[in-house]
Amino acid sequence: MNLRFDEKGLIPVVTQDYKTKEVLMLAYMNEEALKKTLETGYVHYWSRSRGKIWKKGETSGNTQRVINIRYDCDEDALLIEVEQKGAACHTGNYSCFYRVMYSMKEEMPASSKILDELYGVIEDRIKRLPNGSYTASLVKSGEDEVIRKIGEESVEVILAFKNKNNKELIAETADLLYHLLVTLAYKEVKLDEVWKELERRRKRSQKENS
Known part of the structure; x- marks a missing residue:
């Protein structure tokens, strides 16, 4: 080289x-x-x-x-x-390439990678605690409030499920996932660790069923 x-x-x-x-x-x-x-x-x-x-x-x-x-x-x-770790761009965006000049392709369907991106943004908000940020406000409220929001959003998911309202279920699940990510970042638990645990369980299940 x-x-x-x-x-x-x-x-x-x-x-x-x-x-x-x-x-x-x-x-x-x-x-x-x-x-x-x-x-x-x-x-x-x-x-x-x-x-x-x-x-x-x-x-x-x-x-x-x-x-x-x-x-x-x-x-x-x-x-x-x-x-x-956190956002790569000084503007607070995850990537410096967040603006689109031209695209002939339809927007790609959302995938699980959005969770990794969102986790990075949440980490950045917790670190900087910018004014006007919901994440920063939630963290400033303390651990009890972070925990309370998980309970609240979990109940909302259950109610949406019971009401058989899929649109509501999707929205409430998104809220719950967001607050779970806040909890992980608050405790400095990397999302990768959750992915590794899920992979470990999947491999164990495959081994047991083989």
Whole structure:
């Protein structure tokens, strides 16, 4: 491998969520930033505006843990797959590419990856506690209020089920899932841990039924 840095000593870096494959941001590295990234396991970039190396999340806490680093066929660009903590974009959006200029495709159907994205946003809200945020307001109210909301939303799901109202059931289930994610983030339990537990149970069930 002989990476080709440009005349300014920089190489473009595309950063991608390793689970959802969503592109998070485009930035640049110099050799020293790449070295720090490899040494620490957390992404470091070169700031062209400030003229210095910066660790992603050093101020916001929204760090990027390296999972995989690839380079392209011309050896002049990097693709880094990361575990993103919180939002990647300084605007508070999960990805810097949140605006659509043009698309000829219909919107892709929603999938479970929205839970990973939502969890990241919730983590960011809990960390920053911005004014006007429902998540921040809920967390500021304390643990008892967080627990009470889970009970309240659980009852709403039960009532929607009993009322045989599927539209209401969908809405109340979404509310319950959101508050469960808040609970996990409040206790600093990663959503990945829940996915791993579900996978463990599935494999055990398959083994028992084989």
